Amino acid sequence: METGVSGPESMLPRAFVVDTRVSETDDVVTLVLRPADGGMPLRCDPGCFNMLYAFAIGEAPISMSGAHGADGAGVSHTIRDVGAVTRALCALDNGATVGVRGPFGSPWPLAQARGGDVLIVAGGIGLAPVRPLVLAVLRDRDAFGRVTVLYGARDPASLIFRRDLEAWTRRGDLDLQVTVDAADERWEGAVGVVPRLLAQARFDPVRTTAFVCGPEVMMRFTMQELMALGVPPQRAFLSLERNMVCAIGLCGHCQFGPEFVCADGPVFAYERIADALRVPEL
Numbered sequence: 001m002e003t004g005v006s007g008p009e010s011m012l013p014r015a016f017v018v019d020t021r022v023s024e025t026d027d028v029v030t031l032v033l034r035p036a037d038g039g040m041p042l043r044c045d046p047g048c049f050n051m052l053y054a055f056a057i058g059e060a061p062i063s064m065s066g067a068h069g070a071d072g073a074g075v076s077h078t079i080r081d082v083g084a085v086t087r088a089l090c091a092l093d094n095g096a097t098v099g100v101r102g103p104f105g106s107p108w109p110l111a112q113a114r115g116g117d118v119l120i121v122a123g124g125i126g127l128a129p130v131r132p133l134v135l136a137v138l139r140d141r142d143a144f145g146r147v148t149v150l151y152g153a154r155d156p157a158s159l160i161f162r163r164d165l166e167a168w169t170r171r172g173d174l175d176l177q178v179t180v181d182a183a184d185e186r187w188e189g190a191v192g193v194v195p196r197l198l199a200q201a202r203f204d205p206v207r208t209t210a211f212v213c214g215p216e217v218m219m220r221f222t223m224q225e226l227m228a229l230g231v232p233p234q235r236a237f238l239s240l241e242r243n244m245v246c247a248i249g250l251c252g253h254c255q256f257g258p259e260f261v262c263a264d265g266p267v268f269a270y271e272r273i274a275d276a277l278r279v280p281e282l
Contacts, residue, residue: 015036017096024078028081028160030078031077032074034073041067041073044066045103046132047129047266048102048158050103051247052085052100054085057085060079068258101164110137113235114233115145118144120210121210123152129239135192140191148175149175150201151169156178157180177190179194194214210236210237234270236270237269240268246262248263259272
């Protein structure tokens with residue numbers, strides 16, 4: 001599979017500046033970063049990630065959630081506050097400096113989906129790694145058949161990229177379905193876990209390429225449903241999340257069965273990891 005790693009220079013941290021800060025939810029922030037020296041921008045291959053360094057705290061692997069600006073120099077990372085490093089990153093404001101190593105990882109194999117239907121399934125902050133994929137599909141919309149995006153969150157307050165969701169809903173060439181696990185009094189949409197949306201989604205399983213990202217248990221049940229519906233295993237891809245420390249498969253922190261998520265993924269063909277994915281808490 002094609003890799004997003006650009007070579008030894010990926011290991012050298014570069015200084016980036018926070019160009020824009022967007023508060024997605026109470027604990028999720030999107031940072032648009034630009035090179036501090038105005039130099040070469042990062043390549044934003046959908047599905048790849050960077051190691052972001054919060055000075056004096058540490059670094060964490062964060063997927064790229066989009067490219068910004070006419071020059072493409074701005075790259076966004078959507079971060080959930082779940083620990084010391086991500087808390088420090090989420091607290092940064094415009095003008096702050098961040099260390100960046102990357103890009104790393106394997107991208108979504110979108111070229112394999114050309115000419116067929118596209119199904120994108122995301123849960124929670126898993127929408128961030130697939131957002132560049134959705135945007136890439138829409139930029140080249142005529143190259144694909146039906147395009148379906150299924151997205152779920154814990155509750156309405158946990159939905160991210162709300163402007164994107166509204167824009168995608170208005171399009172006539174994309175079927176977006178959104179669900180929440182628990183609704184409030186104002187929610188008028190579907191209630192339930194993401195895999196339940198598959199029963200009403202319109203796509204031709206045989207000619208569909210599926211891209212899935214979210215909590216592991218959600219991906220496990222989603223893949224079971226997709227296989228039962230007849231989606232070919234070789235045309236289903238998942239993005240895994242692990243504690244990636246070195247980003248090159250040396251430290252072993254992100255080992256998943258025989259694979260290292262940072263070096264061999266994070267995007268995997270389902271048929272490659274199906275057996276390991278069935279093992280809870282692996």
